[in-house]
Amino acid sequence: xxDLDVATLVAVFQExxxxxxxxxxxxxxVATLAFAxxxxxxxxxxxxxxxxxxxxxxxxxVAAVIAMFAVTNSTPGDMxxxxxxxxxxxxxxGGLIGSTIGAYALMGLFAPTRAPVxxxxxxxxxx
Amino acid sequence: MPDAWNTLSRRGxxxxxxxxxxxxxxxxxxxxxxxxxxxxxxxxxxxxxLAAASRLAQRLDGADITLIDKRREHIYQPGxxxxxxxxxxKGYVLSATxxxxxxxxxxxxxxxxxxxxxxxNVTTESGRRLSYDYLVVAxxxxxxxxxxxxxxxxxxxxxxxxxxYAGPEQAEATWRAMSDFADRGGAGIFLRPATEMKxxxxxxxxxFLTDDILRxxxxxxxxxxxxxxxxRVLFSVPIVAExxxxxxxxxxxxxxxxxxxxxIDPGRRIATFRTPGGDVEQRYDFINVVPPMRAPPVVRNSPxxxxxxxxxxxxxxxxxxGTLRHVxxxxxxxxxxxxxxxxGKTAASVKWQVPVAVDHLVASIQGRExxxxxxxxxxxxxxxxxxxxxxVEFDYQDNLVPSFPGLIAPLEELWITWIMKEVGLKPTYLAxxxxxx
Numbered sequence: 001x002x003d004l005d006v007a008t009l010v011a012v013f014q015e016x017x018x019x020x021x022x023x024x025x026x027x028x029x030v031a032t033l034a035f036a037x038x039x040x041x042x043x044x045x046x047x048x049x050x051x052x053x054x055x056x057x058x059x060x061x062v063a064a065v066i067a068m069f070a071v072t073n074s075t076p077g078d079m080x081x082x083x084x085x086x087x088x089x090x091x092x093x094g095g096l097i098g099s100t101i102g103a104y105a106l107m108g109l110f111a112p113t114r115a116p117v118x119x120x121x122x123x124x125x126x127x
Numbered sequence: 128m129p130d131a132w133n134t135l136s137r138r139g140x141x142x143x144x145x146x147x148x149x150x151x152x153x154x155x156x157x158x159x160x161x162x163x164x165x166x167x168x169x170x171x172x173x174x175x176x177l178a179a180a181s182r183l184a185q186r187l188d189g190a191d192i193t194l195i196d197k198r199r200e201h202i203y204q205p206g207x208x209x210x211x212x213x214x215x216x217k218g219y220v221l222s223a224t225x226x227x228x229x230x231x232x233x234x235x236x237x238x239x240x241x242x243x244x245x246x247x248n249v250t251t252e253s254g255r256r257l258s259y260d261y262l263v264v265a266x267x268x269x270x271x272x273x274x275x276x277x278x279x280x281x282x283x284x285x286x287x288x289x290x291x292y293a294g295p296e297q298a299e300a301t302w303r304a305m306s307d308f309a310d311r312g313g314a315g316i317f318l319r320p321a322t323e324m325k326x327x328x329x330x331x332x333x334x335f336l337t338d339d340i341l342r343x344x345x346x347x348x349x350x351x352x353x354x355x356x357x358x359r360v361l362f363s364v365p366i367v368a369e370x371x372x373x374x375x376x377x378x379x380x381x382x383x384x385x386x387x388x389x390x391i392d393p394g395r396r397i398a399t400f401r402t403p404g405g406d407v408e409q410r411y412d413f414i415n416v417v418p419p420m421r422a423p424p425v426v427r428n429s430p431x432x433x434x435x436x437x438x439x440x441x442x443x444x445x446x447x448x449g450t451l452r453h454v455x456x457x458x459x460x461x462x463x464x465x466x467x468x469x470x471g472k473t474a475a476s477v478k479w480q481v482p483v484a485v486d487h488l489v490a491s492i493q494g495r496e497x498x499x500x501x502x503x504x505x506x507x508x509x510x511x512x513x514x515x516x517x518x519v520e521f522d523y524q525d526n527l528v529p530s531f532p533g534l535i536a537p538l539e540e541l542w543i544t545w546i547m548k549e550v551g552l553k554p555t556y557l558a559x560x561x562x563x564x
């Protein structure tokens with residue numbers, strides 16, 4: 001990895017996004033920390049909340065793909081080879097994972113605590 | 128580690144920046160700075176000049192580095208095609224030179240009037256004489272519109288006259304002319320000059336884009352597009368030329384060979400081409416004029432150009448193709464468009480040339496030999512329609528040198544390549560100016 005380093009990637013993304021690069025980076029870190037905090041607080045994954053977060057994640061994935069087409073003046077009809085489909089899937093998965101984590105953390109932090117407690121109870125009974 | 132992975136590592140895995148994948152020389156910032164009091168002059172604050180200034184400032188401690196350029200705005204020339212396709216405004220390609228000047232680099236906002244490589248000095252247009260220990264010539268090139276009889280740059284954008292190259296305003300004006308043509312149809316004429324030129328793929332791209340926009344507006348059947356090649360091929364790399372020939376045939380773009388634009392009559396909309404059989408006139412409703420390109424007068428009128436051979440007539444600087452060092456004046460390096468090398472009048476070439484030239488210059492200061500070599504690498508995101516492009520990368524030997532072998536096929540029309548052009552290229556270019564990519 002002689003020529004590729006994190007500094008180069010940061011430089012390119014800084015030029016691409018300007019100050020929003022750092023804002024997005026901070027948002028990603030905050031969302032990940034919040035997700036971890038909710039997991040620790042709940043001592044595990046709350047299944048019902050995860051399902052709802054995954055639904056939001058699917059929407060986030062679709063939105064990411066649509067945004068990429070919009071930003072690049074292109075359409076799905078422009079995809080010409082397998083690498084294009086892999087890229088689209090990659091963008092979708094990125095959007096899905098990011099949105100799922102973000103939505104789960106938000107719901108965990110701001111949703112009424114009663115439902116998760118009940119669900120934790122269910123999990124405990126199952127266990 | 129598998130070979131493929133090594134190759135990827137070497138060229139870089141910079142998503143969206145394959146064209147500018149990692150430099151052939153390790154990042155300047157990772158190397159210890161070399162103490163030096165050398166006086167280094169850099170002529171030209173375009174892509175090559177700014178990138179060289181930034182890298183030298185990173186590599187040297189205490190050197191007197193001075194950039195000379197009269198123009199205050201910096202122009203991102205790879206963006207001209209997108210402006211002329213109506214996808215970006217002219218603001219997309221415009222910024223200020225001072226935005227990219229690193230600490231420790233002086234900027235003299237004057238044009239260089241004379242280069243004296245024997246006396247090791249440069250005289251500016253105001254008569255100021257600047258001496259140097261090392262000179263980096265990065266003046267770019269001269270668009271010789273005057274060599275086309277009847278050509279009037281002020282008329283670009285009117286009467287079907289387009290020319291993507293002349294500047295941001297002209298690129299935007301060319302879009303207006305092309306858009307009018309796409310609404311009405313008629314005869315569309317495309318061409319390239321017989322001289323060396325920057326980004327030889329650009330005229331080909333613009334024919335593809337015009338075809339695409341005509342189709343999007345439902346007027347393709349009302350238009351006839353003709354590409355006039357200056358010689359027997361569409362592109363200097365045979366395998367790419369053949370691929371473009373196939374695509375042009377598929378898109379219904381007629382090709383004529385050995386046609387060089389000699390004169391134009393904007394009022395009558397007639398272009399006159401010099402051919403082996405004599406002059407040939409073509410009537411047009413839209414034309415994209417690409418002027419002959421030569422070294423700027425300040426270089427042509429100096430001792431730096433080639434004395435003989437194919438690069439002599441247009442005054443390109445006589446440098447070693449592997450080191451970019453001048454063959455008669457070893458303290459002079461020439462990078463970017465002005466360098467008299469077979470390939471490489473693109474920003475991607477600059478990305479690969481500058482680190483090599485800078486390493487040789489620094490090595491001279493240190494009294495060592497540099498092993499770095501420029502292989503002629505250049506690349507062209509050859510747009511074949513809005514939303515698709517081919518990532519064409521090649522070297523002096525006309526070899527294809529794909530950055531992503533097995534992943535991104537060089538001769539395949541792909542969305543990912545278009546994304547690189549639209550999203551990845553400019554930020555990588557700007558990072559290059561700052562010596563950060």
